[in-house]
Amino acid sequence: MTKLPAIIRHEFKLMTANKTFVILTALGPFLILAITVLPGLLSMNPKALSGGEPIAVSGGGPGMTAAIEAASAFQGRAVEAVGTDAGSIADAKRLVQSGRYAALVSLADGWEDSGGSLYTKTGTDAMLYAAVERVVDESARQARIRRSGVDPAVARELTRRVDLSIVKLGTGNTEKAGGESDFVQTLFTAMSFVMLVYMTTLLYGQMIGRSVVTEKTSKTVEIMLSSVSPRELMFGKILGLGLAGLLQYGIWVSLALALSKLVAPLIGIAAPPVIEPANLAWLVTFFVLAYFLYASLYAALGAAAEDEQHLGQLAWPVLAFLIVPLVMISSFVSNPGSSLSVVLSIFPMTSPIVMLIRVLIAPPPAWQIALCLGILIASVYAAATAAARIFRVGILMGGKRATFGEMLKWLRVR
Amino acid sequence: MLNVDGVVKTYETVRAVDGLSFEARPGEIFGLIGPNGAGKSTTIRMIMNVIVPDAGTIRFDGKAFSESMKARIGYLPEERGLNKKVKVLETLVYLGVLKGLDSKDAKARAEAWLERFGLAEWKAEKIEALSKGMAQKVQFIGSVVHDPDLVLFDEPFSGLDPVSQDILLDAVLELKRRGKTVLISTHVMEHAERLCDRILLVRGGKELVSGSLPDLKARYGENSAQIEFDGDASFVSTLPCVESVRAMPRWIEATLGEGRDSGELLAAVAGRLRVRRFQMMEPSLHAIFVKLVEAAGEAEDD
Numbered sequence: 001m002t003k004l005p006a007i008i009r010h011e012f013k014l015m016t017a018n019k020t021f022v023i024l025t026a027l028g029p030f031l032i033l034a035i036t037v038l039p040g041l042l043s044m045n046p047k048a049l050s051g052g053e054p055i056a057v058s059g060g061g062p063g064m065t066a067a068i069e070a071a072s073a074f075q076g077r078a079v080e081a082v083g084t085d086a087g088s089i090a091d092a093k094r095l096v097q098s099g100r101y102a103a104l105v106s107l108a109d110g111w112e113d114s115g116g117s118l119y120t121k122t123g124t125d126a127m128l129y130a131a132v133e134r135v136v137d138e139s140a141r142q143a144r145i146r147r148s149g150v151d152p153a154v155a156r157e158l159t160r161r162v163d164l165s166i167v168k169l170g171t172g173n174t175e176k177a178g179g180e181s182d183f184v185q186t187l188f189t190a191m192s193f194v195m196l197v198y199m200t201t202l203l204y205g206q207m208i209g210r211s212v213v214t215e216k217t218s219k220t221v222e223i224m225l226s227s228v229s230p231r232e233l234m235f236g237k238i239l240g241l242g243l244a245g246l247l248q249y250g251i252w253v254s255l256a257l258a259l260s261k262l263v264a265p266l267i268g269i270a271a272p273p274v275i276e277p278a279n280l281a282w283l284v285t286f287f288v289l290a291y292f293l294y295a296s297l298y299a300a301l302g303a304a305a306e307d308e309q310h311l312g313q314l315a316w317p318v319l320a321f322l323i324v325p326l327v328m329i330s331s332f333v334s335n336p337g338s339s340l341s342v343v344l345s346i347f348p349m350t351s352p353i354v355m356l357i358r359v360l361i362a363p364p365p366a367w368q369i370a371l372c373l374g375i376l377i378a379s380v381y382a383a384a385t386a387a388a389r390i391f392r393v394g395i396l397m398g399g400k401r402a403t404f405g406e407m408l409k410w411l412r413v414r
Numbered sequence: 415m416l417n418v419d420g421v422v423k424t425y426e427t428v429r430a431v432d433g434l435s436f437e438a439r440p441g442e443i444f445g446l447i448g449p450n451g452a453g454k455s456t457t458i459r460m461i462m463n464v465i466v467p468d469a470g471t472i473r474f475d476g477k478a479f480s481e482s483m484k485a486r487i488g489y490l491p492e493e494r495g496l497n498k499k500v501k502v503l504e505t506l507v508y509l510g511v512l513k514g515l516d517s518k519d520a521k522a523r524a525e526a527w528l529e530r531f532g533l534a535e536w537k538a539e540k541i542e543a544l545s546k547g548m549a550q551k552v553q554f555i556g557s558v559v560h561d562p563d564l565v566l567f568d569e570p571f572s573g574l575d576p577v578s579q580d581i582l583l584d585a586v587l588e589l590k591r592r593g594k595t596v597l598i599s600t601h602v603m604e605h606a607e608r609l610c611d612r613i614l615l616v617r618g619g620k621e622l623v624s625g626s627l628p629d630l631k632a633r634y635g636e637n638s639a640q641i642e643f644d645g646d647a648s649f650v651s652t653l654p655c656v657e658s659v660r661a662m663p664r665w666i667e668a669t670l671g672e673g674r675d676s677g678e679l680l681a682a683v684a685g686r687l688r689v690r691r692f693q694m695m696e697p698s699l700h701a702i703f704v705k706l707v708e709a710a711g712e713a714e715d716d
Contacts, residue, residue, distance in 0.1 A: 006508070006511045007512070014497075014500070223489065223491060224512070225463075227484050227485075228512055
């Protein structure tokens, strides 16, 4: 394979000069900014997230306004009291409609027993709803206790809430009391990593497939194969594009490290704990393995396909394996140790994404990581070998829409 | 140099190539001639190992095809396909490097060829900026930039204007002068006549006839001479070398007898007539082809 370096260089050059590549590489830093600095900034300035419109409160007795204001402070909202008469309520509803108020909390007489209503335009701000409901529920309980003549001090003591704090157990029995915002940040960043691996693997895989099918239909491949072997052509493409992908990840990872280690402390915010060299190394490792696995499959499918449309049809089963872990991501995040997570983090088609989630959220046992990597590397080798065989036959097979059955036959062609 | 022996290729139910055999000898231009769909491209693609023959053998200097031979062979496929997004010089250097040149050498050779084809100022343009004819010249260069011993040209002249055709014809002839073996396929008989040492006429995947051009013309031509003259030419019909004549007042067409030479006739008439023009009337390849097809009792299909 003496010509392989020339093909790799050529494909690498083609790829890095490609508009999509340049745009993606350039937009990447914004995504990285979003996952490194933005979560910290947002927790410092919640108004940026919520918009900060005030909440209107009608009724509920003295103290309700202050209680709701305190409860919604995480969104940086003010609270305005409005009258309980029909006119004031209608006015306030109009203002909710127009966006002047984020919501109207309406507590008519007897709210202690029957509750009230929260009017919003969207009905989707679950955090606001939860905060207000907790206040109203608590106040109603207190009011009912007062009504029954129990000593307020006793009542307070009996109904006092206790906190459940989140402590993350690391390797080597380290304990890290992070609290809720830390957990959310970890989640947010881990999801971004996973999306990154998913997007780039899919994008690069499809690029390989399209590049192969284009060369096949434009007959460029005949010229190529008059100089090099099908094997050299396929691996040249895969390695060339893979190098371009690595360059891209290199740029992103350096930027993420620079932002989190240098810029974030400078402006006084904490970078998400997930942005650590070790985790970034996992990110790159799983991207590389996922890329080689999927690129081999796409190269084989591209060679077998009659045109781009046919490639799209053939690629569906492959695509499904890439999408499944993404659809079930919340299940893996909340239960990283469930048997489903464990199985899918070892099964090679899904393991790059699922294992990445597990490594970032709650490090799995070392043997599972080792098993995952071992199976994945073996699968990459098997897929590349099989792809080279399918490629060799398919790339020159014209005028016929190959099926998966035929591709299996090509595997056995000597 | 190149030996093709009894190759057969069947697509579904169509027998594209049906037992063709020929040999391209070192330093000659061998023509694979025939109408569209005769099986020329299929044959060349089998030689290039792009498709595998169902039967028959193809040998290069007595050896079967192998990867290492690719560096010694140049190939211009019928369907042109260069990556449109890559620049002209870059494309040629890449093709050269893939054939085993180092990039500096490939660059120098590619530039010399571009200069020769009048494309020097296009070297930094992308392929997509070129006209069809220019792109074809670039691809032609791509097939010879590594100075191969054997070149396969599949319909190299299609889609070219007459001036470009002549430039390419010259380039092909120069390859021959430099001792290269050229296999050329074309459906344009005139090109074959101007270029080829030997040809194989193909139709429906089968050989119609093959041989050197002079042989074929002698075999299928009527071997007649047209003479324009002043004087009395009635004696011509009585010459021993002449079989028959068509006489007009100022010119005569004399058909030579079997095995007779035109020189004999010229010598005989030169002393007795004031010859203004003496021309051997050779049948064109086209005429031979038509004749053979008619003889085979088949109708021309394209």
